[in-house]
Amino acid sequence: MDLSIFYAKLFGFYFLLMGLIFVWRRESIMPIFEEFAGKKTLMFVIAVFEILAGLAIIVSHNIWEYDFRIVVTLIGYWLLIEGVLYLLLPGRTGKKVIKNVVKVFSRPGWYISGSFVGIILGIYLLNAAYMF
Numbered sequence: 001m002d003l004s005i006f007y008a009k010l011f012g013f014y015f016l017l018m019g020l021i022f023v024w025r026r027e028s029i030m031p032i033f034e035e036f037a038g039k040k041t042l043m044f045v046i047a048v049f050e051i052l053a054g055l056a057i058i059v060s061h062n063i064w065e066y067d068f069r070i071v072v073t074l075i076g077y078w079l080l081i082e083g084v085l086y087l088l089l090p091g092r093t094g095k096k097v098i099k100n101v102v103k104v105f106s107r108p109g110w111y112i113s114g115s116f117v118g119i120i121l122g123i124y125l126l127n128a129a130y131m132f
Contacts, residue, residue, distance in 0.1 A: 003061055007072040008129035016122025022115040030106050037099040047086035054080030068128030071121070 022029055036042060057076025063069040089097055104110065 002132075004063065004069045004072060005129045005132060007057065007061055007075075008068050008125040008132075011072065011075055012122045012125030012127075012129055014122070015118040016126065019115045019118030019120075019122060022118070023112065026108070026111055026115075030111060033102050033106060034099075037095065037102045040095075043086050043098070047083040050079045050083030050086070052083075054078070054083060068125055068132070071125060 054076050057072065058080060061069070061072055061076065063073055086098075105114065
């Protein structure tokens, strides 16, 4: 199986499932993100895994074609940048920035919009993977 197809299926199913779960379980999931901003150890572990996953995707799939493959590449860069930012933002400043971002995106309108963007992205990637 081509690596682009594999990543498209992997991320397609992930975004579709997570988007649907976030729509149906919004009330119980929103507090988890608010709590995440205050846990330094958890943020560190997640940052390390995001950097590792981002680098793995970038090294194995750095394709800049204007189709679904660029979406996979951008996901890799997004993971890398987010993980590095989690580690680089100093103590209180980082915690404050992350809490503010979580506060903004925890509003019901943003939350639902983000869930639907995830669902649409998942459908797009799955469609591309199975039709390519």
